[in-house]
Amino acid sequence: MSVLKVENLSASYRKNKVLYDVNFDVQPGSLTGIVGPNGAGKSTLIKVILGLHPSLSGNVSFFDSTLAKTKSRVGYVPQRGSVDWDFPTNALDVVLMGLYGKVGWFKWPSKQDKELAMESLAQMGMADYADRQISQLSGGQQQRVFLARALVQNADLYFMDEPLVGVDAATETAIMTTLKHLKSAGKTVMVVHHDLLTVEDYFDHVMLLNKTIVGYGKTKDIFTKENVQRTYGGTLRWMKEA
Structure with a gap:
């Protein structure tokens, strides 16, 4: 069974076509980096897939069914x-928001819900910041909290839009360690990524x-000099050159 199947997907912004004829099929248990130049449609692709931005054409299926x-x-x-990030809430409440789909918006989180949220914060090294207002956290700490919110959902398929941008080296390591653990647990993760130098180390699949x-x-098959230069218009120097 496909985790995600996209067929003939197209989309535009203000009459400018930003995606066209996009087709791919994602199998379970993969960690995929989505890379391309600025304006390539990487973030838009995720938003269209999730129904956060309208498509012009095409079909998207999740687990051989619909997103709904x-x-x-x-x-x-x-x-x-x-x-x-100025919204007046603390780190624990942000993570608990990840459970609202299961708990419901009008029910108080249970003791077990809070324990699950604390476990996710601990997994990201943020348990000591549970009561801290999110506006008081650094960029890297905010990103860890947001990732903890996704983890508490215990989803099977994760989309992450540039989670490594603007974070320190320790946070980048923590995030990638977590994503690789998700893959090892059979989860599927798709990540918009900007650093070509780390693609081969971070991802087993690449788009x-x-x-x-x-x-x-598979990264070893797709991430070649020829393909990267085609993606970036042939203007990019191949990073493996001395």
């Missing part, structure tokens, strides 16, 4: 810059995207 029927199995971490799919598959 499988929403509890899908987790999403948006770009940190798109979040209102090269520039408004359409240039290549998608």
Whole structure:
């Protein structure tokens, strides 16, 4: 069974076509980096797949069904810059929001819910900051809290939009360790990523995207000089050159 199947997907922003004829099929237990130049449609692709931005055409299926029927199995971490970090709430409450799909918006979280949220914070090294207002956290700490919110959902498929942007080295290591643990547990993770130098170390699958799919598959097969230069318009120096 496919975890995610995308067929003939197209989308636009203000009459500018940003995605066209996108087709791919994701199998379970993979950790995929989505890479491409600025304006390639990487974030838009995730938003269209999740129904957060309209498509012009195409079909998307989750676990051979619809998103509406499988929403509890899908987790999403948006770009940190798109979040209102001045909202008056603490780290624990942010993580508990990840359980509202199961608990319900109008029920108080139970003791067990709070324990699950604390476990997710601890997994990201943020348990000591549970009562801290999110506006008082550093960028890296905020990203760890947001990832903890996704983890508490215990989803089967995760989308993460540039989770490593603007974080320190320790946070980057912690995030990638967590993502690799998710993969080892049979989860599927798709990550918008910007650093070509770490693609081979971080991801077993890679998607090269520039408004359409240039290549998608196992990193060792797809992440080649020729494919990367095709994705970036042939202007990018190959990083393996001395």
